[in-house]
Amino acid sequence: MQRLTGLDAGFLYMETPTLHMHTLKIAVLDPSTVPGGYSFERFEQVLHDRLHLLPSFRRRLVDVPLRLHHPVWIEDPDFDLRRHVRRVVAPEPGGPRQLAELASDIASRQLDRRRPLWEVSVVEGLEHGHIGFVAKIHHAVADGVAAAAMLANVFEESPERVDVATPEQPWRPERVPTRTALVVQAVAAIGRELLGLPRLLWRTLAGFRAVARRRREAVVSPPLPFAGPTTSFNTALTPNRWFAMTSLSLDDVKAVRRAFDVTVNDVVLGVCAGALRRYLDDRGELPGRALVAGVPVSINGDDGTRLSGNRVSNMFTSLCTDVADPAERLRAIHDVTDAAKGVHRALGPQMLEDWSELTPPRPFAAWMRLYSRLRLADRHRPPINLVVSNVAGPSTPLSIAGAKLLAIYSMGPILEGIGLNVTVWSYLGSMNFGLVACRETMPDIWGLADALHDALAELKKAAELVEGASV
Numbered sequence: 001m002q003r004l005t006g007l008d009a010g011f012l013y014m015e016t017p018t019l020h021m022h023t024l025k026i027a028v029l030d031p032s033t034v035p036g037g038y039s040f041e042r043f044e045q046v047l048h049d050r051l052h053l054l055p056s057f058r059r060r061l062v063d064v065p066l067r068l069h070h071p072v073w074i075e076d077p078d079f080d081l082r083r084h085v086r087r088v089v090a091p092e093p094g095g096p097r098q099l100a101e102l103a104s105d106i107a108s109r110q111l112d113r114r115r116p117l118w119e120v121s122v123v124e125g126l127e128h129g130h131i132g133f134v135a136k137i138h139h140a141v142a143d144g145v146a147a148a149a150m151l152a153n154v155f156e157e158s159p160e161r162v163d164v165a166t167p168e169q170p171w172r173p174e175r176v177p178t179r180t181a182l183v184v185q186a187v188a189a190i191g192r193e194l195l196g197l198p199r200l201l202w203r204t205l206a207g208f209r210a211v212a213r214r215r216r217e218a219v220v221s222p223p224l225p226f227a228g229p230t231t232s233f234n235t236a237l238t239p240n241r242w243f244a245m246t247s248l249s250l251d252d253v254k255a256v257r258r259a260f261d262v263t264v265n266d267v268v269l270g271v272c273a274g275a276l277r278r279y280l281d282d283r284g285e286l287p288g289r290a291l292v293a294g295v296p297v298s299i300n301g302d303d304g305t306r307l308s309g310n311r312v313s314n315m316f317t318s319l320c321t322d323v324a325d326p327a328e329r330l331r332a333i334h335d336v337t338d339a340a341k342g343v344h345r346a347l348g349p350q351m352l353e354d355w356s357e358l359t360p361p362r363p364f365a366a367w368m369r370l371y372s373r374l375r376l377a378d379r380h381r382p383p384i385n386l387v388v389s390n391v392a393g394p395s396t397p398l399s400i401a402g403a404k405l406l407a408i409y410s411m412g413p414i415l416e417g418i419g420l421n422v423t424v425w426s427y428l429g430s431m432n433f434g435l436v437a438c439r440e441t442m443p444d445i446w447g448l449a450d451a452l453h454d455a456l457a458e459l460k461k462a463a464e465l466v467e468g469a470s471v
Contacts, residue, residue: 001062001177002073003189004140006356007310009070011139012061012113013365014415016372018237020110022117023423024411025135025147026103026245026434028126034402038131040087043122046401048081052167053153056141056308057084060116065179067361069186076116077173084119094126097446100243103134107241107411107436117141130406139413143310144391144423145298147410150307155398155405193357200354210346222340223318225383228292232285233419233441234382236375242439244449245409247430248456256456259463260327262334267459268390268431269293269337270330272422273319274455276386279448280321291319291385294418295340299349313352315344316384326455327462377417386420387412393425393432409434 004012011021031038051057060076090098102123111117117140123132142150215221248271256267273291280286299311317340323329371377389412398405405427411434412423419441423434433452437445 001174002059003185004061004070004073005309005353006070006359007312007353008140009361010356010359010364011310012071013359013361014368015110016369017110018239018372019368019413019416020107020239020241021139021413022107022111022136023139023142023144023147023413024103024107024243024434025133025137025151026099026409026411027133027135028099028406028408029131029133029400029403030129030406031131031403032129033399033404038403040122040124042401044081044085047085047120050154051081052171054150054307057116057118058171058173061113062176062182064182064186064361066183067365068183069189070359070361072177072182074176075172075174077175079116079173083115085122086119087122087124090123090125090132092125094130096245099123099126099132100245102132103411104241104243104436104439106134106136107243108239111136111138131403139310142308143298143312144296144389144410144412144425145311146306146308148391148393148425149305151398151408152394153307155394155400157396157398197358200358203348204351204355207347207351211343214342214346218339218342220335220339222316222336222343223290223292225316226381227289228382228385229287229289230381231280231287231291231385232283233437234377234385234417235419235438235441236372236377237414237416237419238438238440240439241411241414242437242442242445243411244435244445245433246449246452247407247432248452250426250429250431252456252460253431256330256459256463259466260330260334262330263337265295265390266330266334266337268424269295269317269319269333269388270326270459271452271455272386272388273321273329273333274326274458275448275451276319277321278451278454282447286321288322290322293317293319294384294387295337296387296389297344297349299353311353313344313349315340319385326458327466330459330462372416380417382417384418386418386422387414389421389423391423391425393427395426395428397428407432411436414438 015021058076058079059073061071062074063071117138119136121134126132253267257264294314297313297315317337320329320332323332408427409432410423410425412421414421420437425432435445435449
């Protein structure tokens with residue numbers, strides 16, 4: 001039995017009928033080299049043989065009576081793999097848009113909390129004989145870094161290596177703890193956390209003072225919450241998700257990075273900014289105030305081997321969409337993001353994680369349901385406009401049971417009033433962008449995906465001019 005951290009549990013409390021806190025990983029594989037050929041039954045067996053490499057996949061939630069404290073994970077005594085794997089067929093012609101349509105439908109349904117919080121849909125009928133896998137995992141189970149580690153744990157670097165080592169010890173289910181045991185442990189945990197509250201308050205006050213001092217002295221400061229404009233996708237959510245995906249050249253992104261002496265993440269933000277500027281301008285709704293993005297940040301000390309949980313904080317930065325010139329916009333994004341990193345360090349990267357331990361489960365969950373039901377996000381300016389997440393994926397070719405991994409995309413959650421999420425996973429020579437919004441608020445999300453290519457082409461052209469001028 002293991003208690004969820006406050007950060008992990010918070011993703012449960014936030015969930016409502018319209019706010020879904022799961023993530024999706026969409027993989028495309030070539031099964032032509034699988035020994036004996038592909039079959040759905042073979043995939044089920046492969047996943048079964050690798051479950052010991054995915055420890056969180058056999059754990060389910062147990063709530064504490066009266067929601068006195070965060071829930072606990074137990075090894076599910078009723079675990080049945082067949083409840084988590086299903087077989088679907090993509091409509092013809094089985095291209096990227098058909099796969100994305102299936103992912104949209106899968107993302108629009110919530111996971112059953114009575115079971116381990118994941119499921120995998122095996123998508124057959126894709127073009128070129130490829131197979132798709134759409135893995136839906138609740139954010140309480142893993143963040144992007146943990147998900148990448150899980151991926152690396154179950155895939156191999158050689159398609160010839162199809163066997164997997166057996167676990168050192170057999171898996172054992174747990175009994176569901178008694179109500180008395182849950183209450184006693186919850187009360188003890190609350191007592192320990194309250195003892196640490198004075199120290200947390202002091203650290204928080206010191207952090208806010210450091211941030212205020214930094215903002216006073218800085219030439220450039222990151223935006224504050226609720227400083228951005230309102231767009232057509234900054235509304236209350238519906239249950240229906242709409243997903244689009246596209247890939248950009250990692251070499252092109254790195255060429256822009258070198259020319260402007262910025263980071264890869266700065267270029268990702270610059271590409272998103274250019275695409276959003278074009279998307280909104282084409283619809284006559286480009287705001288005069290710059291869009292504000294939330295950027296998840298992995299907490300220092302994460303070595304990339306963690307297979308579950310969340311070790312993440314957030315920082316706010318401007319996308320500088322009020323700057324017309326792409327080169328100037330990228331430089332401005334770099335300056336603001338660099339300032340945001342400084343503010344994040346001054347406040348303390350673990351501040352969100354520490355305070356989330358004290359989140360009262362019942363009031364938080366009740367408030368989120370009320371906020372969603374009354375559509376209160378429509379009545380105020382959004383805290384930020386969108387989330388942009390960039391995860392470093394595998395840099396070497398991967399295979400599973402002989403099938404080569406061709407591409408992988410990720411879909412992150414959207415929040416009330418923050419109705420657009422752009423999640424980027426790199427794999428080999430590609431930056432794979434996954435975009436998700438509500439179907440009703442961004443029915444033309446593929447137009448935004450297409451605009452990413454134009455935005456990178458603008459930056460690449462500007463980079464060539466910079467390099468030419470330096471010769």
